[in-house]
Amino acid sequence: MSLSREAYRALEDIVGPENISEEPAILDGYCFVWANEAMFDDRFSARPLAVVLPESIEQVQGIVRVCNRFNIQFRAHSSGWSCPALSSKESFLSIDMRRMDRIVAIDAKNKYAVVESYVSMQKLFLQTMKVGLRPHTIGCGPSGGILASATSNFGCGNTSASSDFGGRVPLGVEWVLPDGEILRLGTLGTGSGWFSGDGPGPSLRGIMRGYGGATGGLGVITRAAVKLTPWYGPPALKASGKPNIYDIEIPENFQINVAAFPDRDQLTDFFVLVVEEAIAFALHRSPAASLAILSTSSGDDFWQMVSASPPEVAEAMKFIGVLMMDAGSPREMQYRYDLLQKIMERTEAMNFPMGPDMMGPVFRNLVTGQGQQRVFNITTGFLTAAVNEESWDSVKLLGQRVAEELYAKYEAEGKIAITGENPWFAPLGDSFAHTESVVSYDQFDPESIKAVREILAEADIKLPQWHLAVGGAEGCLSFDEASEKAAAPYCLDFLGYEKKIKKAFDPNLVSESSFYVKP
Amino acid sequence: MVVKNGLSNIVGTENVIDGNDVPGHYSGDMSFAASVRPQAVVKPNTMEQVQAIVKWANETSTNLIPLSSGPPHFRGDTIPAHEGAVVVDLTRMKKIIRVDRRNRVCMVEPGVTFGELIPALEKEGLAPLITLVPRSHKSVITSFLEREPFTIPRFHWEAQDPLYCVEVIYGSGDMFRTGSAFGPGTLEEQWAAGRAQVRGMGPSQVDFTRLLQGAQGTMGIVTWASIKCRPLPKIKETYLVTSDKLETLIDFAYKILWKKLGEELFIVNSLTLSAILNQDSNKIAEMAGSLPPWILVYSIDGSGLMPQEKVDYQKADSLELAQSFGLELKRVAGGASADDVQKIISRPSTEPYWKLRYRGACHDMLFLTTMDKTPGFIKKMHELAGDGNYPADDMGIYIQPMSQGTNCHIEFNLMIDPENKGLAEKVSRIDSEGCETLAHMGAFFSRPYGPWAKFAFGPDAQTVIALRKVKSIFDPNGIMNPGKLCF
Amino acid sequence: MALKDFEKDMMRDSRCSYCKVIPHVMMTDTRFIDVCPSVARFNFHGFSAGGRMVAGLSLLRNRIEYTDGFLDMIFQCQMDGACDVSCKIDRDLEPLQVMQELRIKCIEDGQLIAGHMPVLEGLRKEDNMLQRKKADRGKWADGLDIKELAGGKAEVLFHAGCRYSFDEELWPTVKTGINILKEAGVDAAIMGKDEACCGGRAYEMGYEAELIKYADHNIQAWKTAGVKTIVTPCSCCYQTFKVLYDKIGKKPEIEIYHFTEYLDKLIKEGTLKLKKKVPIKVTYHDPCHLGRLSEPWIHWSGKEIKVAGQMIVHDPAKKYRRGAEGVYDIPRDILKAIPGLNLVEMYRIREYAWCCGSGGGVKEAYPEFALWTAAERLKEAKDVGADALVSACGWCKRNFTDAVKETGKKIEVYDIVDLVQEAL
Incomplete structure (x- = not known):
């Protein structure tokens, strides 16, 4: 399948010749994604008809209108990390939003940022931490698109306990509908700014996404405001040393605890209590091996660590919870620490001591999401x-x-x-x-x-x-x-x-x- | 008669009122909406009855106006826009279906008021998230379907809170359950699997709950909802932080929000606080005169495993913050006691409703903005009041941070003497003309009642087009509360 | 190794896009987080390491054929290795090796880049990458009292490299180098017209045979001359001698020094004293070949085995080059030792430094892209308030100097040797 020359020229007129490609080698980069093999017979799904790189909402609108005129299927993506971004049985026009990567605004007082489609979590966090704020984290890691996770895909990560689920953070949204019209959600539509995405009247955010996003099946989101969460850490992460396990300074007002529980019930009770007491910056339960993955430099090192671990340690670590607390004051940290001891006592938790070699990587992972990709190594x-x-x-x-x-x-x-x-x-x-x-x-x-x-x-x-x-x-x-x-x-x-x-x-x-x- | 028979077959004759028997409060309210008498009022008691009513309405092309709260009404949204409508009065649906302490959630029918919910939750160690001293007959579900603000921004993570899942009979007559309540399995099966209808998002890739919020009953009729609750505080301290300068209190509020301290947090002017605290209009005037112009109400809950320690550390942190702004955490201010405020804001209003105590009637203007912009709006409202010969001193003001401080609700309570028709006309003018002025300044009428809809939808044709598409899916025959919003 | 040997690496690419930016924890400024000039300039995913891994797999599986567009996508890349470092923050993959093997395969399959052809012809004919006469190679040293090996012997050999030998604007740097060595009493020699290319740049362009040829030639020449130590001011030569020769199994039994390492040694020994003030605010640009690419080669042979069901590990355990062991501190130590000099760091430094733009055959085949890349770096240098940008490689200096002329940016470009000279 290929685009008609007329359609190609129409698209080329919009984005310019440098920003459209039908080169097979380039197109293959847009149909290759992990887990394709679980749906198709190959790592490659259907090759796109072409790829375009718009740089403005006007260009996106133009592309969508061309698609309507020539009956071309399209789907947009930001980082393109997962199947819903790229995979299909049938060829379509892939819209790579990479050139729309501007942080449009950060309203520090009212705790939100306005971003274009391609802005990554890491880029936004880098900017917001300077003003004491942070975006929600994304499970796929720091290179994931902040807008995609909020408006179009899924959107959970290590800090969801404090920064909420991506689907619950969008405010004003700018959205090119599948018919090429531009819908502006909430305050954006009435010219009131970006601070709300719901209303007037019934919230069309409910059409944009639900529990999951429409994953590109309902137009293209070009800009969105996302709610930010307080960040009590320093204005920049203090990392040093050598790759790939950089040393990172854990700020004094952050504390990581790994607790091991006798069974699933106690583990669950721990989570119920910690959430109700609202003391978590980050909280999750994962196999103990995840800590080893983060703190070793390769899959081989990981396996050496795990295989050298006595079986009783593995058994004791069967049900663990990883909690990181932050605090806006020393008093708060003391209170949270004391409270945590009580919760752990109630839930028969055992504290799992971690050395600095493990603490740093875990902190980095909890704060930035970096480390998630290592699962592909093992x-x-x-x-x-x-x-x-x-x-x-x-x-x-x-x-x-x-x-x-x-x-x-x-x-x-x-x-x-x-x-x-x-x-x-x-x-x-x-x-x-x-x-x-x-x-x-x-x-x-x-x-x-x-x-x-x-x-x-x-x-x-x-x-x-x-x-x-x-x-x-x-x-x-x-x-x-x-x-x-x-x-x-x-x-x-x-x-x-x-x-x-x-x-x-x-x-x-x-x-x-x-x-x-x-x- | 045909109507009455049709409805009586569904709910029984005793639950249908028609013709001249329809009480006046179904025809008109405190708003400036034109009075239109519904041809009947029907009072179902079950979801099945509601569904039958909606199906009947589709068959007979009858417009339905859902209503869940008792009078007085203020917004005009429950007053028919056209003749021949039937009001579906849900106040009989009063079941508190479930209170789940572990998941901090309750499931209630639309007729349940805050006054009824509070003791039921208290028994389980929970408390509701409550709007600012709601009127006693106010439906809990309606409050949150209409995205009314509640007083604890810390628990207001985003616009949908605290509403989770709902059961709804859409205008099409179909029953649906939103959020995680959609399935798999019946509610009973879900409960058996440990589920608690605590996920309001979805199901799937549509946020069905969100499409019902702010809809003023134009999409369907909600027959139950699961609603987020909070732990019942074991101890609680409330403070009044006062200032002559609103900006100072706003800056303090921003900081408190950034530090994620405390629970209740809102700002009122002296008249509003006084009206909440006092019954008698003279006393209201007296206390309003002795209070500083602006009061930030701030509470710290002691709940959970270390209630006293929590209050202690948060109080100490808050004190430091307050001092850095030159503010004090007061227990008494201008004759108002923080303890009294605490009691009153934890409950619905006693009668008469606090907004009516000072002058007998009240008209609200409310919209969303950000806290830093509220002084500008207040200035403009004073100008509008002055231009309209409305006594600005009779205007209550309430600023409620929402979405953990990302935006805020601001409400102007224009208190008037209902007998003073001239003044009512002036307020009506301020309402319609002022709305336009405020909208131009960036006021977001997210809940566009009556004339506000013109300015909320006017600038944006695409929103209207999109909403009408949604409406045509859920209410294809347009029987649900026509004439409201953009439908 | 061949492209086929990296099939699993290519398959295991998770399209995380880490290869496009510097590691998150090292980011400091949102304007300077890109690490790959290629994808930063051309934007399509194919222009990133991840995209090239996919293209490599496509080529192996005959999903694609050679086209001009494909070749541009493969060769519009400096092979600077920054992507490799960023990828390996989390992954055990070899994107740079894949890109290298992809280029080699292209050349083996007769897919040549027009802009590289004259350079390669020149190399084959005149043993240098600058299309100049071999006979002129030693001219830079005219007038210097330096021993020129002509069948003679010397323990320390100063290898100027093609760029310094033929780029007259850079001659002062190498002349200074020789003078410093002499002043320090080092008995060094040069090979003059007999010096040959290291073969590294040709290898980056995909010409593996050239690397082998020059490795054999050079190693033999050094052996014959009794060379025990090589000092080179060219980072590319340094990386080739130290890493690439080892990679292809021809590790020379000779000490290889970059000139900065030698300088540092002399300074720390007290042989060289930096006394004069050089009151200038400079920023240091890490040459890719001195930095991350100079990390010693790690040889591994073994096999993949499965454990715990489907976990895949290596037997024996495999170690990865992640850019940690490059030469980063030494040039900085030298600059810090210069009195009055104010060193400010850019946002992308050390193993995650942005490339100067000239490597991988880009300067030769895609000069505009090379200049664009350099101009991006100049912006960064200006942004941190530097009055001058200092590097330690002739290729970097050449490209930055060209970019300054092209962009009109008001910034000086130095080789670190130039500044040392001023301080002596």
Whole structure:
């Protein structure tokens, strides 16, 4: 498939010849992404028709109008890290938002920033920490797009306990709809600035995204204001030393605690209490191996550390919680410390002592999200077969059932990696818990890939049967509505409404919808 | 009669009022909305009845006006815009379905008021997030469906809070549950799996709850909602921080918010605080005169495992902050006691509603802005009042930081003597003309009642087009509260 | 190694885009976080290390064919290795090696870059990268009282390199170098017209055979002359002698010094005394080949094994070059030793320094891109308030000097040797 010459010229007129490409070698960079192999037979999905690099909303609008005129499917992305950014069975026009990478404004007083589509978490954090603020962190790491996580994709990370879930931080939003019209959400539409994204009247933020974003299936977001959270750390991170484990100075008003619990119930109670007491800067539960991954310099070093660890240590570390507290004053830190001791006492927690060699990397990871990519070193691929957000007890149960009833068989057969006790979970804001059960596999091993596919398909069926979740993170990580269709018999007809919304806002069906819905 | 019969078949005759029996408060309220009598009022008691009513309305092309709070009403949103409408009065739906201490959430029907919810939550060690001294008949669900601000910005992470999931009968007649309540499984099955309907987002890639908020009943009728609660404080200290200069209090508030200290945090002018604290208009005037012009109300809750220690450290930190602004954390100011304020702001208003105590009636102008811009709006409102010959001293002012301080609600309570028709006309003019002026200054009428809709939607055709698309999906026949917003 | 040997690395690319910016914890200013000139200038993902890993895989799998666009995408890159450092913050991959093998494959497949052809012809004919006569190679040293090896022997050999030998504007630097050595009593010699190219730049352009050829030639020449120590002011030569020769299994049994290392040694020994004040505010530009690329080569041979089901580890454990062991402190120590000199750091330094723009054959084939890259660095230098930018490589100095002329930026460009001379 290729663009007609007329369409190509129309696009070229908009972005200029330097910013459009049909070069196959370049296009292949836009259809290659981890986990493709779990959906397709290859690491490559369908090659895009072309790639364009707009630099303004006018150019984006022009591109979308051309797509409507020539009936071309398009999808935009920022960092392009995950399948929902790039993957599809059919070729489409890939809109790489890389040239729109400006931090438009930071309102320090009112705690929000306005960013263009490509601004990464690290770039925004770098700027906001100078004024005592920070954006929400993103699970994929610091290079992830802040706007994408807030408006279009998923949006959780280590600091979600304090900085909330990406889906809950957007304020004013500038959005090129699939028909090429520009919709400005909230205050932006009335010319009042960027400080609110809801209203007038019913909030169209609800169309832009839900639990997950529309993942490119409903137009292109070009600018958005995102809420920021107080940052009590220094105006710049103080790192020194050598790569790849840089030394980083942990500010005095930050404290990291790793607690090990006798069982899942106590672990869960710990999270319930810490969230209610609102003392966490970052809080998550993950396999103890994640600490080893962060503090070793390579996959091999990691394995040496883990394999040298006595079995009783691994057993004691089966259920751990990682908590980092920040404090706006020494009094606050003392109070939080004392309170934590009480919580740990109540939940029979054991403090896991960490040396500075581990503390620094954990701090860096909790603050910046850096380190997440290392998971690719120890296997080569990973997927989260079960993702959900609800009460602590339900995510606990989900993690347990997934581990025991979905993964155990494949681990025993050696088809997926034994990465330690699943799942990863963390609070999002003060209300609910988020969980991801990670399955790690080898991209080169057909048996391993086959196992992952089976797990995904089984998860789609079992999670709804357990009344715990819909697979594929309720759609935004589900390709071609696979998870939604499997869950339909157990749910109210959310898919029907989504399809109506898609039809109403994308009458020509040009906004590529592999990870959204098709009418 | 046809209408009455149709509705009686659904809810029973005793729950339908029609014709001249319809009480006046369904036809008109404290707003300047034109009085229009509904042809009937129907009072369902179950979701199934509500659904049957909506289906009936679609079959008979009857407009429905949902209403959950008792009178008096202030915004005009529950007054029919057209003749022939039926008001769906949900005040009978008073079940508190569930209180879940561990997840700090309750599930209630639309007729539940704050006064009814508070004791039910207290028993479980919880407290609601409450709007500023709501009127006694105010529905909890309506408050938060309408994105009314509550007094604790720390818990207001973003605009949707504290509303999580809802059950709704859309204008189409279809029942849906938003957020994580959509499934999989029934509510009972979800509870058995440990779920608690605490995720308001979604389901899937649409935020269905958000589409109902601010809708003034134009999309459907909510039959229950799960709502975020907070731990019941074991101890609590409230302070009055006063200043002649609003800007100083605003700067202090920003700092408190940045430090994430305390719970209740809002700023009122002397008249508003006095009206909240006093019943008698003379006493209101007297205390308003003795109070400093601006009062920041600030509380620290002691809850959880170390309540006293929490209050102690936060108090010490707050004191230091206050001192750095040359402010004091007072327990008494201008005859107002912080303890009294604390009690009063934790409960609904006693009768008469505090906004009506001073002059007998009140008209509110409210919008969103950021705190740093509020002095400019206040100045402008005083000018507008002066130009309209309205006594500015009769204007209550309330500034509520929202979304943890990212923006704020500002509310002007124009208190008037209901008998003084001339003054009412002046206020009406200030309302309609002032709205335009304020909108030009950047006021965001996120809840555009009555004439404000013109200025909220006027500048932005695309928002209107998009909202109408949404409306056509959920209420394809346009039976839900037509004539409101941009529908 | 061949491109095929890196198939797994290419497959394991997670498209995280780390290769495009400096490591997060080292970022200080949002305007200066890009680390890869190529993707910063051309924007398409293919112009990043990650994109080239994908293209390498595509080529292996016959998904793509050679086109001009593809070749531009591969060769519009300085091979500066910054991407490699950033990638390896979290990953155990070898993006720079993939890019190197991709270039080698292109050349092996007869896909030549027009701008490189005259240079390569010149190299083959005259043993230098500047298309100049071999006979003129030693002219820079005319008038210097320095021993020129012509079948003779010397323990310390001063290797000027192609750039310094033929770029007359740079001659003062090498002349100064010789004078400093002499003043310090070092019995050094040069090879004059017999000096040959190191082969490093040609290798970066994809010509592996040239590297092998010059490695063999040079090592033999040094052996014959009894050379025990080589001192070179050229960072590219330094990296080639020290790292690339080792990489291809031809590690010379000779001490290799960059001139800054030798200077530092002399200063620290007290042989060289920096006395005169040089009151200037300078910033130091880390040459890629002296910095991250000069990290010693780590040889590894072994196999991948699976543990814990599907975890993949190496037997024996593999160590990675992550840019940690480059020469970073020594040039700074020298500058700090100069009285009155005020050293200010840029935002992108050491292993995550922005390239000068001239490497990888870019200066020869894509001169505008080379100048654009240098101009970006000059902006950064100006932004930190420097009056002068100091480097330790002739290629850097040449490209920065050209960029100053092109952009009209008011900033001086020095080689570190020039400043040492002023301080003596």
